[in-house]
Amino acid sequence: MPHDLPKAYDPGAIEARWAEYWVGEQLFHVETPGPVSNPEQAPHIFTLLLPPPNVTGRLHMGHMLNHTEMDIITRWRRMRGALALWLPGTDHAGIATQMMVERQLASEGVARRELGREKFVERVWKWKAEYGGAILEQMKRLGDSVDWSREYFTMDDRLSPAVREAFVRLWEDGLIYRGKYIVNWCPRCQTAISDLEVVHDEVVGKIYEIRYPVEPSFPHVSADEAGVNTGHAHESGEFITVATTRPETMLGDTAVAVNAADNRYRRLHGRRVRLPLAADVRKDALGNEVTRSIPIILDELANPEFGTGAVKVTPAHDPNDFQAGLRHNLPQVDVMDEVARMNANAGRYAGLDRYEAREKIVNELREAGLLAAVRDHMHALGKCDRCKTVVEPRLSTQWFVAVNKQPKSGGPSMAERARRVVEDGSIRFTPENYKAIYLNWMAGIYDWCISRQLWWGHRIPAWHCGECAEIIVAREAPKSCAKCGSAKLTQDTDVMDTWFSSGLLPFTAFGWPAKTRDLEAFYPTSLLVTGFDILFFWVARMIMLGCHFMRDHRQDAAVKVASGAARGPREAEKTNDTAPFREVYIHALVRDAERQKMSKTKGNVVDPIEIIERFGTDAVRFTLASMAAPGTDIAFSESRTEGYRAFANKIWNAARFLFMHVDKAEESGAWELAEFGASSSEASRNVAGIPGFQPVTLEDRWIASCFSRAAEQCNAALAEYRFHEAALGVYHFFWDEFCDWYIELAKLRLNTGTDDAAKQATRAALNNLASLFEAALRLLAPFMPFLTEEIWHALYDGKPPLKSIALASFPQADAKQIDDAAETEMAVLIDLIVAVRNLRTEQKVETRAKVPVRVFADTTTRKLVEANRQALEKLANVEAVEFVSQPLSQQAGSRSTARFDVALVYEKKIDAGAERERLTKELAKLEGEALRAAAQLANDGFLAKAPPKVVEGLRTRAAELAVLIEKARRALDAIG
Secondary structure, three states: OOOOOOOOOOHHHHHHHHHHHHHHOOOOOOOOOOOOOOHHHOOOEEEEEOOOOEOOOOOOHHHHHHHHHHHHHHHHHHHOOOEEEEEOEEEOOHHHHHHHHHHHHHHOOOOHHHHOHHHHHHHHHHHHHHHOOHHHHHHHHHOOOOOHHHOEEOOOOOHHHHHHHHHHHHHHOOOEEEEEEEEEEEOOOOEEEOHHHEEEEEEEEEEEEEEEEEOOOOOOOOOOOOOOOOOOOOOOOEEEEEEEOOHHHHHHOOEEEEOOOOHHHHHHOOOEEEOOOOOOEEEOOOOOEEEOEEEEEEOOOOOOOOOOOEEEEOOOOOHHHHHHHHHHOOOOOOOEOOOOEEOHHHHHHOOOEHHHHHHHHHHHHHHOOOEEEEEEEEEEEEEEOOOOOEOEEEEEEEEEEOOOOOOOOOOOOHHHHHHHHHHOOOOEEEOOHHHHHHHHHHHOOOOEEOEEOOOOOOEOOEEEEOOOOOEEEOOOOOOOOOOOOOOOEEEOOOEEOHHHHHHOHHHHOOOOOOOOHHHHHHOOEEEEEEEHHHHHHHHHHHHHHHHHHOOOOOOOHHHHHHOOOOOOHHHHHHOOOOOOEEEEEEEOOEEOOOOOEOOOOOOOOOOHHHHHHHHOHHHHHHHHHHHOOOOOOEEOOHHHHHHHHHHHHHHHHHHHHHHHHHHHHHHHOOOOHHHHHHHHHHHHOOOEOOOOOOOOOHHHHHHHHHHHHHHHHHHHHHHOOOHHHHHHHHHHHHHHHHHHHHHHHHHHHOOOOOOHHHHHHHHHHHHHHHHHHHHHHHHHOOOOHHHHHHHHHHHOOOOOOOOOHHHOOOOEOOHHHOOHHHHHHHHHHHHHHHHHHHHHHHOOOOOOOOEEEEEEEOHHHHHHHHHOHHHHHHHHOEEEEEEOOOOOOOOOOEEEOOOEEEEEOOOOOOOHHHHHHHHHHHHHHHHHHHHHHHHHHOOHHHHHHOOHHHHHHHHHHHHHHHHHHHHHHHHHHHHO
């Protein structure tokens, strides 16, 4: 029967089954709610967009953390009664996917260009169908509670038209343009990539100081006479020395810059230099001829404090030089092709790889006496994030979004709108410091290059006229040129940046550009959970695009009020609904156990699937949640995971203990599962406290109070994304309070006899135990969904009131069940039991031997101990309790607290030296705590800010410490 849980907890045996069940039953499917006029009838909606993993992706620890946090929040919100929609999907990942398929073709001896664009794209779709869903299957294995019926792919038939529509609208609004600019170019991928797709490695490179011969200022002295054609300067000639890390780019120099304030070069103002080694005639981007004679210009690009104070200017190969070139109308000479080989402009170096050319140029400069110095130089080397090839700044014709330009339709620029919604609080960041980071980045944002030289992706909807060179941007392929009427039209070969299409997802996934009910209900989404690494890649771009395209959007007012985004209809009208989400939570980075960043190079990458197979998904999830403090990186440790695997096992064994007694009680007629099931069906509604729980004993009142406090703490922590506090609070309740104490105390009331009174006691104990256990499972469910699902179904003998514990309600605190007196009394009782256990260990009393104890206590404590004598006797293996009228603190081998002294009645001789050492350490600890408490109580600033309850608790503890210190001193004096 289902109550017969296997003796050993085996996560592998249950997780796949429940993962399949959740998907098959469509438990997390969300129907679009219809409109209502009354906010009280509207659903509380919680919407979360999954940061779409690449279709090429496999699960890594960053994903594992991100998905764990998103799933915990979504399950918690759902159990709190929200209509919780977690929207899944995958990104087509232009560069990564194209690389993957190119490698596959290469293994077959086929090149992409041999295949042709159309056939290559067909091959990519085939690859996607066969291999592209691996990460989605891994998501299911993790138990992600997403609505799989709404799954999207960024190039599916629903989203692709929306991407094209967005591009065309931006073009019509004057916010998209095409032009030549410096971009980050990957010679391996042969495409432009954004600044955000460049990773920088600190490396020791070289900095080369090169002498450029200054041309004579007298027109009758020819360049040949000055000796500069060969690179050798005439003895009377001058040089200007520049420094560079990329000497091969000097072949494209069109100026040398010095600072106007640098007196060292004042005599050279207006002069020219002869570019060494370069071709006599080069061609610029417009096809004009450019000679080797280049000007010395005055520009702040040159910093007198850095290097020689003079810098070479290569407008086609450096972004700063490009801007300087625009300021001085310099020609743009490109000396490399798309695979970073030197081109015709490089003269005799044409055809060489950039690094081969560098070596040859450096050698020839040295031979010519023009290499002044070569020094080691630490610098950040930019590499393509996908293939790790060193990127090359390159002049290239690309498509851009003008993020700082006012649109033709009026209103602020895209960047300004995106800044305002964060400044005015329409979007809240957690941790809060990311607000300043975001705004600082947005203040200096450049236009966004959105074109990529790939075949896989959303193709730019622009056509070039072969007759008049007109560019036509359209939703559908035009038949003729709008300007000259020619039918010679060719579509642009570039595709759009993947981040462009994924930046549209918060509204395209809900049906935009149509005005759908999904958009009215679900946009803006409630929360985005993501990593810092894509704050600018994706988050900022979603905000810009959402605020632009959804600037006239209004979310359903009743939904806004019901969901807490507005306090009433009037506020709902004023609430900004253009931003794609109302909150952004930036999660931490997962590092290794030594807090080192995981990398394949270091060999410290942790594979989450391998860890899951060893410890179970629940244990890994709980490990990450328990360490996920906002703003703090996680040092992932297998030992922690092993500990939480033991935690899951503890719960499993607690369930088996309960089920064993439930079955026995049913057989004897003392308890009925059906009766429990009827009363506990309250769990399907939002009922405070523990439904069906009837406190009778001290431990009942105490555990009910502990449960409400744990529920209160967990709800408050999750509301602020303090996952670690929520997880550790649940852990403490389940292990320390429920398993270690309440179950042990409840055993005293189980199977005490067969008469009616005994049956009644068993019935009451079992009812409370089962009710509490069921509520505790719901408290744990968002963190450990598989374990709790298995046990919850077993608890109801396979016939639960709902299809899943994920659909039951999350526990809420019940103020009526919080009992300070019970918590205080139970703390005293626990202290007494622990003190006796410690004394038994220290005095090496045999485990099974029962020993009497003597207790000195005040009247209140004595009554408490007498009322719970059975608990003390059973849990501390005590034979009898003798109350004495004299303190025991001076007796060797005793234990003291502010409420009692206790000693064993045991003949074994006490080691006076060991006891003196123990008491000395205890006294030092107590005195240290007392000093800290006194300092806090003397601090007026602390007293003014601390809650009254905290201050009162500190004063009470200070008084207790005074008593304990006096007792410890007397005990030490007694030993002598």
